[in-house]
Amino acid sequence: MEIRLLKPEDAKAYWELRLEALKSNPEAFASSYEEAIQRKDPLKEVASRLQEEGSYTFGMFDEDQLIGNVTLVQEKALKMQHRGNIYAMYVSAENRKAGVGRSLMKAVIQHAKSISVLEKLNLTVEANNEKAKNLYTTLGFKTYGYEEKALKVDGHFHDEEHMVLFL
Numbered sequence: 001m002e003i004r005l006l007k008p009e010d011a012k013a014y015w016e017l018r019l020e021a022l023k024s025n026p027e028a029f030a031s032s033y034e035e036a037i038q039r040k041d042p043l044k045e046v047a048s049r050l051q052e053e054g055s056y057t058f059g060m061f062d063e064d065q066l067i068g069n070v071t072l073v074q075e076k077a078l079k080m081q082h083r084g085n086i087y088a089m090y091v092s093a094e095n096r097k098a099g100v101g102r103s104l105m106k107a108v109i110q111h112a113k114s115i116s117v118l119e120k121l122n123l124t125v126e127a128n129n130e131k132a133k134n135l136y137t138t139l140g141f142k143t144y145g146y147e148e149k150a151l152k153v154d155g156h157f158h159d160e161e162h163m164v165l166f167l
Contacts, residue, residue, distance in 0.1 A: 001100075003107045006057045006069070008047035013066040014057065015046050021090035027126050027151060027158045029088070057088070058107050060100050067095040070104045072112055072121070084112050086123040089132070101132075105139055113167050120166045124150075127159035141165045 006014055022033035039045060050057055054074040059066050068091035075083045086108060091100045112118050125132050127146065145162035152158075 001067075001103075002061050003058055003103055004061070005111075006050050006059045008050050010059060010066065011043045011047040011050060014050070014059065014069060015042055017066050017069060017090065017092065018046075018088070020092060021088070024093060025090070026153045028090075028129065030151065056108070056111055058104055058111070060091070060095075060104055062095070067092045068100045068104050070108050072108045074115065074118060081117050082119040084115070084118045084121045086121055089123070096131075101135055102139070105135065109139065109165065109167075118167060120164055123163050124160050125163060126151075127161050133161065133163075136163050136165075139165065 019033065019036060022029055022031060022036055026032065036042070049055060054076060055071065056073075057069055057071040060068040070089040071087045073085050073087060075081055075085070086105075089101065089104070091104070109121065112121055121141075123136065123141065125136060127133075133143075141163040142165075143161045144164050147160045147162065149157040150160035
């Protein structure tokens with residue numbers, strides 16, 4: 001298994017895994033599967049994002065298969081450049097419990113530490129996702145906020161916890 005920064009050539013693999021994530025865990029993402037499949041040219045969009053300055057998407061590959069990913073986005077505004085946000089963390093269901101998520105998070109944290117201006121990382125997690133919260137906590141993240149009814153999926157509300165790691 002190998003972790004690496006995704007490149008524009010990885011857009012198709014990323015997009016397929018992203019659709020799987022949105023379909024299988026809709027409560028974990030602000031984007032919806034329904035909105036995603038209506039995009040006009042998603043592969044072009046993804047390829048462009050994968051080379052955007054201040055945005056870093058790491059992927060875990062098992063041979064040629066992308067099995068997990070996580071994105072770090074550095075804030076651009078002058079007063080907020082010290083903040084990084086972690087988005088789109090996902091590991092395919094059949095690869096969970098194999099340390100893939102932990103490895104991805106360690107890689108993204110290590111990369112964040114290499115960016116001299118970054119001082120903290122923020123992320124949001126579905127409040128009932130104990131496995132994800134435990135992973136983030138063991139990596140040093142702490143909850144700093146709780147948002148009730150943050151997302152509404154199929155008529156059901158989902159709360160979210162906001163977590164931070166000071167680098």
